[in-house]
Amino acid sequence: MTIAVASHSARSDAAGQLSVDVATAADASQWNEFLQQHPQGSYYHLFEWSGINAQALKNPSFNLIAREGARIRGVLPLTLVASPLFGRVLCSMPFVNYGGPVADDPAVTNALVRAACDRARDLNVDYLELRCASTLDTDLPVSTRKISLQIDLAPDPDTLWNAYTSKHRKNVKRAYQNNLQVTSGGKELLDVFYSVMEQSWRALGTPFYARSYFDTIFQSLAEHTRIFVCSQGEQPVAVACVGYSNGVVEGLWAGGTHLSRPLSANYVLYWEMIKDSCLRGHKRFHLGRSTAESGAEEFKKKWNATPSQLYWYFHRPKGGEMPQLNVDNPKYKLAIEMWRKLPLWVTRLIGPPLARSIP
Numbered sequence: 001m002t003i004a005v006a007s008h009s010a011r012s013d014a015a016g017q018l019s020v021d022v023a024t025a026a027d028a029s030q031w032n033e034f035l036q037q038h039p040q041g042s043y044y045h046l047f048e049w050s051g052i053n054a055q056a057l058k059n060p061s062f063n064l065i066a067r068e069g070a071r072i073r074g075v076l077p078l079t080l081v082a083s084p085l086f087g088r089v090l091c092s093m094p095f096v097n098y099g100g101p102v103a104d105d106p107a108v109t110n111a112l113v114r115a116a117c118d119r120a121r122d123l124n125v126d127y128l129e130l131r132c133a134s135t136l137d138t139d140l141p142v143s144t145r146k147i148s149l150q151i152d153l154a155p156d157p158d159t160l161w162n163a164y165t166s167k168h169r170k171n172v173k174r175a176y177q178n179n180l181q182v183t184s185g186g187k188e189l190l191d192v193f194y195s196v197m198e199q200s201w202r203a204l205g206t207p208f209y210a211r212s213y214f215d216t217i218f219q220s221l222a223e224h225t226r227i228f229v230c231s232q233g234e235q236p237v238a239v240a241c242v243g244y245s246n247g248v249v250e251g252l253w254a255g256g257t258h259l260s261r262p263l264s265a266n267y268v269l270y271w272e273m274i275k276d277s278c279l280r281g282h283k284r285f286h287l288g289r290s291t292a293e294s295g296a297e298e299f300k301k302k303w304n305a306t307p308s309q310l311y312w313y314f315h316r317p318k319g320g321e322m323p324q325l326n327v328d329n330p331k332y333k334l335a336i337e338m339w340r341k342l343p344l345w346v347t348r349l350i351g352p353p354l355a356r357s358i359p
Contacts, residue, residue, distance in 0.1 A: 017068065017069075018067070018068050018073060018108060020064055020065070020067075020111050021064070021065060022062050022063065022065070022119075023063040023064070023065040023075070025051075028047040030072055031047040031063070031065065031072070031075055034072045034075060034102075035075070035102060035246070036246060038102050039246075040133065040134070041102055041245070041246055042102075042133075042245055042246065042250065043221075043224060043243035043244065043245035043248070044077075044097065044098060044250065045077055045093075045099065045102055046221065046245065047077075048221050049061070049077060051220060052216050052221075053079045055216050056209075056213040056215075056217075057213060059079050059081050059094070059356065060080050061077065062079075062080065062090070062119055062123070063078060064115050064116060064119070066103065066112055073103060073105065074103025074104065074108040074111075074112050075101070075102050075103075076092060076099075076112040076115075076130075077093055077099055078091070078116060078119065080123060081094050081356075082357070083358065083359070084357060085357055085358065086126070086359065087125070087126030087127070088123070088124065088125040089125060089126065089127060089128075089129060090116070090120045090123060090125045090127075090128045090129070091128075091129045092116070092129070092131060093131060094359035095209075095359065096252070097131075097250065097310075098131045098132060098133045098310055099130070099132070100131060100136070100311075101113060101116075101130070101136070109136065109137070110137065113130070113138055113140075116128055116130065116315075117315050120317050121317040126318070127314055127317075127323055128315040128316075128317070129312060129313070129323075129359065131310065131311075131312050132311045132312070132313060133310060134311065136311065136313060138313060140315050141313070141314050141322045142311050142312060142313050142314070143311075143312040143322065144292075144309055144311060144312075145291060145292060146289045146290070146291060146310040147289065147291075147297065147307045147308060147310055148286050148288070148289050148290075149286070149288075149290060149300040149305035149308070150284050150285060150287065150306060150308055151274065151284065151285040151287065151303055151305045152283070152306075153277055153278050153282055153284060154278055156278065157274065157275040157278040157279065160274060160303075160304070163304055164303070164304065172267045172271050174264065175263065175264035175267035175268045178232060178263045178264065179232050180231070180232055180265055181230070181268075182229065182230045182231075182268060182269060182272035182273075183231070184226055184228045184272075184276060185226070185227060186218060186222055187215075187218040189227040189229055190211070190215065190218065192229050192236050192239065193229065193239045193241060194211050194214060195236070196236055196237075196238065196255055197239060197253060198344070198347070199255070199258075200257070201351075202339065202344055202347045203340060205339040205340045206339070206355075207339070207347065207350070207355040207358065208351050208352070209352055210355075210356075213352075213356075221243070224243050224244050224245055225241065225242070225244070225252075227240070228269060228272065228273050230260075230265045230266075232263060235259070237257050237260045237265045238254070238255070238257070238265035239254065239269075240252075240253065240254035240269060240273060241253045242277075244280075247281075247282050247284065248282065248283065248285075248286060249273075249284070249285040249286065250288075251288035252288070254269070270303060273285075274303065287303070287305055289310060292307075
């Protein structure tokens with residue numbers, strides 16, 4: 001098999017020759033069909049994300065598609081984030097838990113990675129970042145600070161319940177005694193979801209996205225996305241949003257008000273989401289990415305979630321060291337602490353423009 005990396009939208013139909021070019025909207029259906037048939041195809045790789053990021057966040061995408069003749073052999077979604085904080089970043093995928101190439105052969109994966117490096121050079125970015133759920137055969141520097149925790153689901157949720165420790169089951173039952181209940185649905189719950197999330201992220205010291213971002217997600221991926229709301233009586237205290245694809249549930253965003261922790265609301269919220277995922281026939285639940293050895297990892301392990309390493313590969317077209325973009329970096333700690341002290345109306349005003357520039 002020979003490999004030709006094409007620029008722009010050039011394609012080759014020569015037998016046995018692989019071409020890599022930039023996908024267009026006309027490729028969306030075939031792109032998603034390829035993902036549905038591939039074990040590594042995920043919710044984050046769906047073609048709709050290119051439109052979501054462009055429309056709601058003004059971040060253009062350059063989705064790479066590898067073909068051999070008319071047959072798709074691999075895909076790699078890429079989004080450009082021009083950030084006053086971090087420079088120009090070409091990322092797969094920004095704002096979500098992972099991305100990276102999906103291909104049916106290592107040679108195709110390598111061709112997609114090389115094409116991404118070329119695209120990074122052509123776009124004059126400061127660095128390319130490939131957030132992968134598995135290793136790549138590459139000499140690009142890699143960060144292993146992030147992990148994903150996943151639960152193997154069962155058709156009967158009692159199978160999972162009976163496997164928990166007695167202490168964990170007791171904690172869940174005790175949380176239910178706080179008059180907590182969970183509802184789930186779609187776009188009709190966005191107002192509640194957004195209100196809780198903007199409070200939660202302000203408390204974490206992190207700017208939150210504009211409401212229009214989530215409107216666009218539900219416009220584009222309504223059948224793949226669901227919101228869960230945990231309330232005490234009429235008062236929402238914790239929320240989560242999940243995505244569905246290929247039998248896998250992806251934990252997207254979760255947060256709570258100041259009442260969430262004393263009420264142990266996350267115990268009820270997570271158990272209801274796990275039960276719902278089992279009853280819908282899904283096979284795995286990715287609880288979202290976490291920093292290794294963090295409090296979030298400890299909580300997720302209580303649900304018998306097993307850690308899976310994430311691999312974030314970097315390429316600097318102009319040379320230089322791998323970026324140190326993490327909350328433990330001292331240069332960001334002061335900004336985080338200041339953000340936590342700002343009034344909500346201030347973070348609501350200036351948060352969305354900042355959030356769209358933090359990949």
